Amino acid sequence: MADLNLFLLSLIVLPLALLAFLSLIVRPHPVKIPIKDRHVLITGGSSGIGLALAQLAASEGARVSILARNRDKLEDAKQAILLATGIEVAVISADVRDFAAVKSAVEEAGPIDVLVCNQGVFVPQELESQEMEEVKFMMDVNLMGTFHLIKAALPEMRNRRERGPTSIAIMSSQAGQVGIYGYTAYSASKFGLRGMAEALQQEVIADNIHVSLIFPPDTETPGLMEENKRRPQLTSIIAGSSGAMKANEVAKKALDGIKSGSFMVPCNFEGLLLSIATAGLSPQRSFLMAFVEVIGVGILRIAGLCFQWNWYGSIEKWHAQKK
Numbered sequence: 001m002a003d004l005n006l007f008l009l010s011l012i013v014l015p016l017a018l019l020a021f022l023s024l025i026v027r028p029h030p031v032k033i034p035i036k037d038r039h040v041l042i043t044g045g046s047s048g049i050g051l052a053l054a055q056l057a058a059s060e061g062a063r064v065s066i067l068a069r070n071r072d073k074l075e076d077a078k079q080a081i082l083l084a085t086g087i088e089v090a091v092i093s094a095d096v097r098d099f100a101a102v103k104s105a106v107e108e109a110g111p112i113d114v115l116v117c118n119q120g121v122f123v124p125q126e127l128e129s130q131e132m133e134e135v136k137f138m139m140d141v142n143l144m145g146t147f148h149l150i151k152a153a154l155p156e157m158r159n160r161r162e163r164g165p166t167s168i169a170i171m172s173s174q175a176g177q178v179g180i181y182g183y184t185a186y187s188a189s190k191f192g193l194r195g196m197a198e199a200l201q202q203e204v205i206a207d208n209i210h211v212s213l214i215f216p217p218d219t220e221t222p223g224l225m226e227e228n229k230r231r232p233q234l235t236s237i238i239a240g241s242s243g244a245m246k247a248n249e250v251a252k253k254a255l256d257g258i259k260s261g262s263f264m265v266p267c268n269f270e271g272l273l274l275s276i277a278t279a280g281l282s283p284q285r286s287f288l289m290a291f292v293e294v295i296g297v298g299i300l301r302i303a304g305l306c307f308q309w310n311w312y313g314s315i316e317k318w319h320a321q322k323k
């Protein structure tokens with residue numbers, strides 16, 4: 001009898017108590033972000049994930065603007081979305097590295113409800129052989145570009161008349177949750193976005209602005225095709241641990257994550273494990289996810305160590321073959 005009581009206590013009562021406790025303390029509070037009839041600005045919206053996201057948001061009734069550098073690619077994207085959905089998106093040409101250009105682009109776009117900072121560049125190479133120019137290129141476009149966008153858009157988002165929930169979504173990568181061979185600069189730029197996002201969420205919560213960080217695995221896009229031409233073999237092997245997705249699958253996960261106000265948005269099963277394993281002190285709105293994190297983190301540390309064991313094995317093998 002005592003055994004049974006103990007059993008019931010540990011298996012039912014304790015988890016329920018933990019759930020109840022977590023449901024009281026998780027912050028920020030859960031939120032839903034509508035996108036219908038709202039203005040969604042997507043950078044890097046002329047290609048790959050950004051283009052898929054623009055098309056999806058448009059088909060769900062959002063007013064969409066896409067921003068990128070190349071005007072021809074922007075026009076092509078606009079036509080492709082028009083053809084697929086019958087909806088016209090606005091296009092804006094600007095380089096996110098140029099703060100003045102970003103400020104006038106944001107002005108031209110008009111008040112933004114959902115800002116998706118998705119532009120990104122990735123040139124994989126071992127740091128020792130990578131030119132500093134390329135390191136700086138990735139930091140400038142991926143990290144500084146996102147600072148420019150948010151700095152430019154925030155005043156208007158903050159002063160909006162209609163006080164409904166709005167969103168700032170930032171495209172990171174699974175390489176922004178774990179360092180990957182060949183990605184010293186790229187991973188640094190994407191890890192940087194996480195620090196920024198965690199701090200920013202605290203600063204903008206009072207204005208009903210909600211931050212989402214999206215973590216895709218390898219995704220079939222024109223950018224990845226380009227990357228593959230010069231990807232170190234080890235980068236492909238290690239990144240392969242998480243498989244590959246199609247751009248429209250990532251776009252769907254991303255948009256659902258944004259609409260549900262999730263801070264961390266994983267895109268596949270490995271990504272879900274990775275987000276639980278690297279939850280750290282990130283905000284969590286869902287008490288169910290918080291529960292999974294609390295229960296899962298120990299065992300996932302073991303899984304993470306197994307991945308590292310496997311990756312370091314590949315690295316050793318690769319060096320042995322080279323000799």
Ligand SMILES: NC(=O)C1=CN([C@@H]2O[C@H](COP(=O)(O)OP(=O)(O)OC[C@H]3O[C@@H](n4cnc5c(N)ncnc54)[C@H](OP(=O)(O)O)[C@@H]3O)[C@@H](O)[C@H]2O)C=CC1
Nearest residue numbers: 044046047048049068069070095096120173218219221223
């Ligand atoms: N594909 C993948 O495997 C993964 C991608 N990601 C991330 O997802 C995002 C999108 O990737 P993906 O769709 O593959 O990229 P693509 O290379 O297919 O597209 C990149 C987009 O960003 C724009 N862009 C690039 N540089 C600038 C700039 N300086 N100013 C303004 N716009 C710019 C491009 O247009 P233009 O060149 O005309 O400016 C283009 O629209 C990136 O942040 C990437 O890091 C994350 C994980 C995996």
Ligand SMILES: CCCCCCCCCCCCCCCC(=O)[C@@H](N)CO
Nearest residue numbers: 122173174175218239242270273277304
């Ligand atoms: C604890 C459990 C762990 C679960 C599995 C971990 C697997 C990690 C794989 C990381 C892959 C990184 C791909 C980056 C893609 C990218 O950003 C480039 N294509 C550039 O765009």
